[in-house]
Amino acid sequence: MATNELDSDSTKTLENVSVSMQQCYENYIIVDIGANLTNKKYGRDLDSVIQRAKDSGVQKIMVTGTSLRTSREALRLTRIYPGTLYSTAGIHPHDAKSWTEGYLEELREIVMNPECVAVGECGLDYNRDFSPVDIQKEVFEKQVQLACELGKPLLLHERDAHQDLLDILKIYKDHLPAMVVHCFTGTSEQAHNYLQMGMYLGMTGYLCKDRSDNGVRKVLEDGLIPLDRLLVETDSPFMYPNTRASKLPTHVREALTERSLTFLQRYCTFQRNEPCSLPAIVEMIAAFMKKPAEEVALATAFNALKIFGLSQ
Numbered sequence: 001m002a003t004n005e006l007d008s009d010s011t012k013t014l015e016n017v018s019v020s021m022q023q024c025y026e027n028y029i030i031v032d033i034g035a036n037l038t039n040k041k042y043g044r045d046l047d048s049v050i051q052r053a054k055d056s057g058v059q060k061i062m063v064t065g066t067s068l069r070t071s072r073e074a075l076r077l078t079r080i081y082p083g084t085l086y087s088t089a090g091i092h093p094h095d096a097k098s099w100t101e102g103y104l105e106e107l108r109e110i111v112m113n114p115e116c117v118a119v120g121e122c123g124l125d126y127n128r129d130f131s132p133v134d135i136q137k138e139v140f141e142k143q144v145q146l147a148c149e150l151g152k153p154l155l156l157h158e159r160d161a162h163q164d165l166l167d168i169l170k171i172y173k174d175h176l177p178a179m180v181v182h183c184f185t186g187t188s189e190q191a192h193n194y195l196q197m198g199m200y201l202g203m204t205g206y207l208c209k210d211r212s213d214n215g216v217r218k219v220l221e222d223g224l225i226p227l228d229r230l231l232v233e234t235d236s237p238f239m240y241p242n243t244r245a246s247k248l249p250t251h252v253r254e255a256l257t258e259r260s261l262t263f264l265q266r267y268c269t270f271q272r273n274e275p276c277s278l279p280a281i282v283e284m285i286a287a288f289m290k291k292p293a294e295e296v297a298l299a300t301a302f303n304a305l306k307i308f309g310l311s312q
């Protein structure tokens with residue numbers, strides 16, 4: 001073998017290594033703490049959805065359980081994608097009315113698995129009122145007690161039920177490892193109250209929809225949420241981040257990188273959002289907070305690893 005051949009080979013190898021290192025360096029490290037990957041919309045191409053998420057920088061995804069069926073299915077998915085997918089198990093307030101005697105025992109069995117990293121989504125939703133308020137409260141409290149018993153964090157859903165949620169959590173907060181309000185859509189005052197209780201707030205593409213003067217955009221702009229209390233999530237297939245929303249401020253629109261927009265525009269729609277939209281969401285959150293996107297990505301990933309113990 002001629003020396004120059006060897007040289008050209010090793011130069012090529014070096015080039016390849018440096019390209020992949022560069023990609024690695026340029027890419028975010030993000031954790032999506034809420035994606036409904038058990039939704040039938042992913043039935044045909046979940047492999048590609050997860051691969052795209054990883055390519056975009058979303059290294060780990062928590063698959064949300066909202067019923068017994070989806071909680072079981074979410075746990076099953078973690079076994080197919082170990083180290084990438086983690087699951088939660090809970091009964092969504094919409095489904096509270098379906099709760100029967102055996103539910104608690106079944107939930108406990110699911111939550112006891114190490115891959116199941118939180119109890120939830122659970123909580124209160126007075127906006128849609130799919131289940132009577134009294135039943136919602138009762139079913140929620142049972143799940144809070146389960147989280148205390150098993151020492152797992154809570155992944156909370158709340159709409160128009162801020163005070164009632166706080167009242168229940170106040171009783172248990174000292175016995176819970178962490179409380180996370182997923183897809184926070186409330187006001188500055190509500191954010192303040194949650195943070196005072198030591199809770200974490202999850203942000204989604206909802207910030208593209210927010211039109212209020214005192215909602216999530218204001219909360220971010222005013223720097224009300226310290227970076228060590230913030231988490232990010234897509235809530236896929238819901239909460240598509242519409243970066244074309246007319247009221248999105250110019251500096252936020254301009255903060256979006258070509259790379260993130262490519263993933264968003266190529267693969268995500270109103271009908272089916274995907275975890276690979278998370279880099280775009282992080283860039284918008286960071287722009288509202290006037291911080292570098294890398295800083296928000298890293299801080300939120302660190303929080304997710306710490307709270308939910310996403311090891312391996």
Ligand SMILES: [Zn+2]
Pocket residue numbers: 121156157158182183
């Ligand atoms: Zn929810």
